[in-house]
Amino acid sequence: MIRMIKTNKTAIIVTILILAAVVTFLTRAKFEFKDSGERSTQAVQQNTTVEAASVPAKLPLDTDFKQVAESETLRLKMDDKTGHFIVEDKRNGNLYRSYPDPKYWSKEKISETWKKHLASPLMVQYVDFSKNILQAKETNLAAEGGSIKDIQTIPGGFKLVYEFPVTGFTIPVQVTVAQDYVETKILQEGVKETKMGLVWVRPYPFLGAEYTDGQDGYLFIPDGAGALVRFKDNQLNVNKLYDELTYGQDIAFPGINNNRNKVMMPVFGMKSGSKGFLAVVHEGDEYADVVAAPAGVLSNYNWIGAQMNYRSSFLQFTTRNTNVPDSWGYVDYDRDHMFGSDRSVRYYMLDEKKTDYVGMAETYRQYLMKEKAVKPVTVKDPNIPLYTNIIGADREKGVISDRYLNLTTTSEGIQIMNSLHDKGINNMSLTFTGWQKGGYSSFGQTFPVDSRLGGDSGMKAFIDHAHGLGYPVYLEAQYSLNNTKGGGFDEKFNAMVNLAGRTLMQSPLFNRERTPVVSDKYIEQMVDNDLPKYKAMGVDGLAVGLLGQRLYNDYNTGYGSSRDEARKIQERILQKIKDTLGGVQGEKSNVYALPHINYIRDMVYDNSYDLFSDESVPFAQIATHGLVSYSSEYVNNRQEDVNDFLRDIEYGAAPSFVFTKAETKKYVNSYGLRFYNTYYPDWENFASEQYKRYNEALGDVQDQFITGHQKLAEGVKETTYSNGKRIIVNYNLTEYRNGDLAVPAHNFVVIRGGGGK
Numbered sequence: 206m207i208r209m210i211k212t213n214k215t216a217i218i219v220t221i222l223i224l225a226a227v228v229t230f231l232t233r234a235k236f237e238f239k240d241s242g243e244r245s246t247q248a249v250q251q252n253t254t255v256e257a258a259s260v261p262a263k264l265p266l267d268t269d270f271k272q273v274a275e276s277e278t279l280r281l282k283m284d285d286k287t288g289h290f291i292v293e294d295k296r297n298g299n300l301y302r303s304y305p306d307p308k309y310w311s312k313e314k315i316s317e318t319w320k321k322h323l324a325s326p327l328m329v330q331y332v333d334f335s336k337n338i339l340q341a342k343e344t345n346l347a348a349e350g351g352s353i354k355d356i357q358t359i360p361g362g363f364k365l366v367y368e369f370p371v372t373g374f375t376i377p378v379q380v381t382v383a384q385d386y387v388e389t390k391i392l393q394e395g396v397k398e399t400k401m402g403l404v405w406v407r408p409y410p411f412l413g414a415e416y417t418d419g420q421d422g423y424l425f426i427p428d429g430a431g432a433l434v435r436f437k438d439n440q441l442n443v444n445k446l447y448d449e450l451t452y453g454q455d456i457a458f459p460g461i462n463n464n465r466n467k468v469m470m471p472v473f474g475m476k477s478g479s480k481g482f483l484a485v486v487h488e489g490d491e492y493a494d495v496v497a498a499p500a501g502v503l504s505n506y507n508w509i510g511a512q513m514n515y516r517s518s519f520l521q522f523t524t525r526n527t528n529v530p531d532s533w534g535y536v537d538y539d540r541d542h543m544f545g546s547d548r549s550v551r552y553y554m555l556d557e558k559k560t561d562y563v564g565m566a567e568t569y570r571q572y573l574m575k576e577k578a579v580k581p582v583t584v585k586d587p588n589i590p591l592y593t594n595i596i597g598a599d600r601e602k603g604v605i606s607d608r609y610l611n612l613t614t615t616s617e618g619i620q621i622m623n624s625l626h627d628k629g630i631n632n633m634s635l636t637f638t639g640w641q642k643g644g645y646s647s648f649g650q651t652f653p654v655d656s657r658l659g660g661d662s663g664m665k666a667f668i669d670h671a672h673g674l675g676y677p678v679y680l681e682a683q684y685s686l687n688n689t690k691g692g693g694f695d696e697k698f699n700a701m702v703n704l705a706g707r708t709l710m711q712s713p714l715f716n717r718e719r720t721p722v723v724s725d726k727y728i729e730q731m732v733d734n735d736l737p738k739y740k741a742m743g744v745d746g747l748a749v750g751l752l753g754q755r756l757y758n759d760y761n762t763g764y765g766s767s768r769d770e771a772r773k774i775q776e777r778i779l780q781k782i783k784d785t786l787g788g789v790q791g792e793k794s795n796v797y798a799l800p801h802i803n804y805i806r807d808m809v810y811d812n813s814y815d816l817f818s819d820e821s822v823p824f825a826q827i828a829t830h831g832l833v834s835y836s837s838e839y840v841n842n843r844q845e846d847v848n849d850f851l852r853d854i855e856y857g858a859a860p861s862f863v864f865t866k867a868e869t870k871k872y873v874n875s876y877g878l879r880f881y882n883t884y885y886p887d888w889e890n891f892a893s894e895q896y897k898r899y900n901e902a903l904g905d906v907q908d909q910f911i912t913g914h915q916k917l918a919e920g921v922k923e924t925t926y927s928n929g930k931r932i933i934v935n936y937n938l939t940e941y942r943n944g945d946l947a948v949p950a951h952n953f954v955v956i957r958g959g960g961g962k
Contacts, residue, residue: 260347260350261317261320262317262320262321262323262324262347263324264304264305264307264310264324265284265286265287265289265304267291269284269286269287270282270283270284270289270290270291271283271284271285273358273362273363274358274360274361274362274363274381274382275382276361276382276383276384276385277384278294278295278296278384278385278554279292279293279294279295279382279384279385279386279387279554280292280293280295280382281361281362281363281380281381281382281387283362283363283380285353285356286353287326287353288326288353288356288365288367288378289302289303289304289326289409290302290303290363290380290387290409291303292382292387292552292554294554294556296556296557297479297556297557299479299480299554299557301387301412301413301480301482301552301554302412302413303326303389303409303411303412304323304324304326304409304411304412304414305323305324305411305414305415305504305506305508306414306415306416306506308416309416309418309505309506312416312505313504313505313506315503315504315505318348319503319504321345321347321348322343322345322348323411323414323504323506324347325345325346325347325348326346326367326378326408326409327345327346327367327376327378327406327407327408327409328343328344328345328406328407328410329343329344329345329369329372329374329376329403329404329405329406329407330342330343330344330403330404330405331343331344331372331374331401331402331403331404332401332402332404332516332538333400333401333402334400334401334402334538334540335400339518339536339537339538341404341518344369344371344372346367346369349369349370349371349372350370351367351368351369351370352367352368352370353365353366353367353368354366354368355377359379359381360381361381361382361383362379362380362381362382362387363379363380364377364378364379364380364392365377365378366378366395372399372401373398373399373400373401374396374397374398374399374401374403375395375396375397375398376391376395376396376406377391377392377394377395377396378390378391378392378408379392385553385554386551386552386553386554387551387552387554388487388549388550388551388552389408389409389549389550389552390488390547390548390549390550391406391408391489391513391547391548391549392547393545393546393547393548396515396543402516402538402540403515403516403543404514404515404516404517404538405494405512405513405514405515405516406512406513406515406548407496407510407511407512407513408510408511408513408548408550409510410496410508410510410511410512411506411508411510412510412552413475413477413480413482413508413552414506414507414508415436415475415477415506415507415508416500416505416506416507417436417437417438417439417500417505417507420436420477420478421436421476421478422435422436422475422476422477422478422507423435423436423475423476423819424473424474424475424497424499424507424508424509425472425473425474425475425476425483425509425562425565425822425824426447426449426473426495426497426509426817426818427449427451427468427469427470427471427472427473427495427824428447428449428465428466428468428812428813428817428818429466429809429810429811429812429813429821429825430808430809430810430811430812430821430822430823430824430825430826430856431562431566431812431821431822431823431824431825432812432813432817432818432819432820432821432822433562433818433819433820433822434447434497434499434507434817434818434819435819435820436477436499436500436507437499437500437501438500438501439499439500439501439502445502445816446496446497446498446502446503447495447496447497447498447817448494448495448496448497448512449465449467449468449494449495450468450493450494450514451468451470451471451486451490451491451492451493451494451495452467452468452469452471452490452491452755452756452772452795452797453467453468453469453754453755453756453795454467455517455756455757455758455768456703456709456711456722456757457517457519457701457703457704457709457757457758457759457760458517458518458519458703458704458758463815464813465813465815466809466811466812466813468495469793469794469795469796469809469825470569470795470796470824470825470828471485471486471490471493471495471796472484472485472486472495472565472569472824473495473497473509473510473511474509474562474565475507475509476560476561476562477507479557479560480560481554481555481559481560481561481564481565482552482553482554482555483552483553483555483564483565483568483569484509484510484511484550484551484552484553485550485551485553485569485572486511486548486549486550487549487550487551487576488546488547488548488549489513489545489546489547489548489549489769491545491756491768491769491772492513492514492515492544492545492548492768492769493511493512493513493514493548494511494512494514495509495510495511495512496509496510496511496512497509497510497817499817511548511550513545513548514544515543515544515545516538516539516543516544517538517544518536518537518538519536519537519538519539519703519704519705520535520536520537520705521535521536521537521705539704544758544767544768544769545767545768545769546769551572553568553572555568562822562824562827562914563827563911563912563913563914563915565824566824566825566827566828566911567827567828567910567912569824569828570827570828570829570831570832570910573796573799573828573829573832574832577797577799577800578800579799579800579832579833580800580832581831581832581908582803582831582832582833582834582907582908583908584907584908586631586632587904587905588631588632588900588904589632589859589860589896589899589900589903589904589907590632590633590634590834590859591625591630591632591633591634591859591860591861591862591892591896592633592634592636592804592806592836592859592860592861592862593621593622593625593633593634593635593636593861593862593863593864594636594637594638594681594806594839594861594862594863594864595613595618595621595635595636595637595638595863595864595865596612596613596638596639596645596863596864596865596878596883597611597612597613597614597615597618597637597638597639597640597644597645597655597658598610598611598612598613598639598640598643598644598645598655598657598658599612599639599644599645599646599872599875599876599877599878600643600644600646600647600875600876600877601872601874601875601876602716602874602876607643607876609643609644609657610644610867610871610872610875611657611658611867612639612644612865612866612867612871612872613658613864613865613866613867614657614658614659614663614866615637615654615658615659615663615664615666615667616659616663616666616667617866618635618637618667618866619666619667619670620866621864621866621885622635622667622670622671622674622676624885624889625889625892625893626674628889628890628892628893629893629897630892630893630896631675632675632676633674633676634676634677634679634804635671635676635677635678635679636678636679636680636681636748636790637664637667637678637679637680637681638680638681638748639681639877640654640655640658640664640680640681641654641655641682641691642655642689643655643689644877645875645876645877645878646688646714646875646876646877646878647688647689647691648683648685648686648687648688648689648691648720649683649684649686649687649688649689649690649691649692649694649723649731650689650691651682651691651692651731651735651738652735652738661742664680664742665742665743668742668743668744669743672743677745677746677787677788678743678744678745679744679745679746679747679748679788679790680739680742680744680747680748681747681748681749681750681790682735682747682748682749682750683750683751684723684728684731684732684749684750684752685722685723685728685750685751685752685755686711686713686720686721686722686723686751687699687700687720687721687723688718688720688721691731692730692731692734692735693731694721694723694727694731696708696721698761698763698764699723699724699727699761699763699764700721700722700723700724700761701721701722701723701724701757701759701760701761701765702759702760702761702762702765703758703760704758704760706760708721709721709722709757709759710722713877714876714877715875715876715877715879716876718876722757724759724761724764724765724766725759725764725766725771725774725775725778726764726765726766726774727764728752728774728778729774729777729778732778732781732782733781736781736782736785736786739785739786740785740786744786745786745787745788746782746783746786746787746788746789746790746803747782747786747788747789747790748789748790748791748792748806749779749782749789749790749791749792750792751792752775752778752779752791753775753779753791753794753795753797753798753801753802754791754792754793754794754795754798756768756771756772756775756795757771758771759771772797775797775798776797776798776800776801779798779801779802780800780801782801783801783802783803788803788804789801789802789803789804790802790803790804790805790806791804791805791806792805792806792807793805793806793807793808793809794808796829799829799832799833802833803833803834804833804834804835804836805833805834805835805836806835806836806861807836807837807838808825808826808835808836808837808858809825810823810826810837810852810856810858822914823855823856823911823914823924826856826857826858826911827911827914830857830906830909830910830911831907831908831909831910831911831927834859834907835858835859836853836858836859836860836861837849837852837853837856837858837861838861839861839862839863839880840860840861840862840892840895841862841863841864841880841881841882841883841888841891841892842863842880842881847951848936850895850898851934851935851936851951851952851953852934853899854898854899854902854903854932854934854953855922855924855932855934855953856924857903857906857911857924859899859903860895860896860899862888862892863880863883864883864884864885864888865883865884865885866885867884868884869881869882869883869884901955902932902953902955905928905930906926906928906930909926909927909928909930910926910927911924911925911926911927912925912926912927913925913931917933917941917943918941918943919937920935920936920937920941921933921934921935921936921937921941921948922934922936925958926958928958929957929958930955930956930957930958931955931956931958932953932954932955932956933946933948933953933954933956934948934952934953935948935949935950935951935952935953936951937950937951938950938951
């Protein structure tokens with residue numbers, strides 16, 4: 206009898222689910238009765254498709270191009286039949302085409318579909334909103350037999366409108382030259398769509414595409430600190446691209462988690478023999494992917510470009526409880542709105558001696574200074590700072606309630622500070638974390654300082670003592686997540702929401718607690734409220750955690766912001782902190798935070814070690830050294846002590862430690878802390894010795910730009926600074942010798958230079 210009841214209940218539930226699915230289908234379905242005019246239009250579209258498919262793909266001829274603009278360095282020519290262009294570098298005669306090198310076109314044996322992609326100035330992905338099931342498809346101008354209209358020359362270049370007759374898209378494009386770059390721009394105001402929804406556009410994706418033909422060449426991708434994909438004669442015949450969203454995945458539109466390093470810089474590049482360019486996504490970078498394919502992937506060309514996203518898919522839930530992880534739903538897109546504004550990419554053409562990744566990074570540094578107002582650092586102390594993080598407290602699971610773990614009081618923090626000072630460390634930057642009620646894993650909670658650590662008076666004494674020794678003090682505050690209702694936070698009203706109305710949650714703690722993500726506009730309110738309190742405490746700045754590190758679309762009806770608006774809000778918050786307190790410390794920060802911060806903790810230093818990357822390069826460090834101070838992971842939390850130390854020296858990274866007065870075993874079950882060993886007495890002598898070695902190598906180049914980086918031999922790297930100083934690092938187990946130069950195994954040597962920045 207009991208078994209029969211269970212079976213009946215199951216049948217009832219299945220029946221209800223089937224009915225719900227049918228209702229959902231009928232709700233979404235659109236029944237259309239086409240008149241003869243509509244059938245005629247459909248026939249025209251079908252004929253257009255057939256005609257376009259019958260025409261083989263081809264590239265324009267050099268004779269088809271006419272000069273339309275010129276700068277001091279570049280000449281721009283345009284073909285008015287295709288909208289393609291050629292850029293000539295007047296310094297060396299190098300040509301850069303907006304389409305693949307025609308020299309190798311006859312060798313391409315790929316499908317006609319992909320040959321049309323290669324030949325087209327635009328690739329497009331779209332969904333058909335008239336269908337019940339939305340499946341993204343790709344097309345291009347050549348495949349649709351598209352046309353060009355409204356061609357006109359403008360100062361510095363030309364603009365025109367591309368029309369896609371089958372999918373119905375209208376996409377206006379502008380191309381200009383200025384100084385040493387050519388800029389392609391999609392003008393948002395003129396982008397139009399009909400029944401098809403635009404998902405993404407790749408403008409001139411095959412600009413500079415080259416065959417592997419014995420030349421020294423590679424694609425530069427912004428994977429981690431930077432990585433090279435060297436030209437090889439691949440015959441992989443696979444369809445996997447490098448395709449990553451700038452500034453990391455948007456959890457409002459979750460995709461497949463590939464565990465690859467996020468893209469912190471909207472850049473990419475290519476070197477091919479004596480030719481090379483660095484591309485910067487100048488506008489619309491918040492919605493841009495970097496897409497790259499080495500030879501053997503889809504074609505035998507090496508190519509790299511930008512993908513401009515206008516929509517992303519999301520899961521529309523069909524159950525009421527949208528916060529249940531396994532809720533049912535279907536894939537949908539925003540049918541009414543497209544992302545962002547104008548989308549532009551600047552291709553900086555590099556002179557022949559600057560075509561490598563160092564030249565690319567130097568070009569990007571100049572871009573950051575000129576276009577983003579990033580200023581060189583000003584060094585007041587010739588000694589490099591030791592970045593010291595002191596953890597106050599955390600929580601762990603108790604029998605009835607959470608157990609408080611007191612790890613370092615403010616008076617014990619003063620003892621650590623004095624000990625380091627007595628050991629000869631005269632330049633230090635101190636950060637106190639886990640000072641709030643509940644400690645490190647209590648997100649959103651700020652003042653007052655937990656009384657068990659010393660309270661507000663104890664923290665004020667800590668700060669005053671540090672100032673007496675000449676050290677700045679930062680307090681870490683995690684505003685981007687909130688599990689305490691601190692600052693008046695209410696998940697129902699102040700948390701980020703996705704397009705399906707689901708609250709955005711993350712699980713950063715080891716107890717797997719799902720924590721709401723706070724809307725950026727509400728973060729601004731909380732920071733505004735707390736800044737006077739920090740100021741009264743005498744704090745020199747804030748360590749802001751996730752702020753400036755992640756970027757999401759937020760559909761909260763009261764506090765929501767689009768991804769590009771969220772970036773502006775975050776920058777505004779960071780600047781307020783800087784203006785009020787003096788400094789901001791970021792963590793794994795995106796490059797847009799650079800004008801507003803003075804230090805980046807845990808700056809990425811490696812690539813993702815996947816199918817695409819052949820080797821890591823310190824592109825990010827070359828581009829930013831002298832503009833911001835940075836460190837890698839904590840010295841006392843390294844996985845490979847010697848190699849990681851040498852990499853810091855090679856990359857110009859400052860030393861950083863994390864300390865507690867309590868033994869590490871005290872917090873092994875805490876909610877938020879997982880460090881190898883933070884017990885200060887175990888590290889005080891090592892920290893002093895290690896600091897001296899960092900200072901020897903990097904103390905006098907804190908404000909210097911990196912002007913050279915190369916591999917002298919396997920496992921031997923050289924970094925050169927603008928004052929002429931050279932540092933040679935030997936990762937090998939044997940000594941490196943070259944003439945009079947000798948670098949001991951697992952060590953480095955410093956060669957002094959002269960001159961200045």
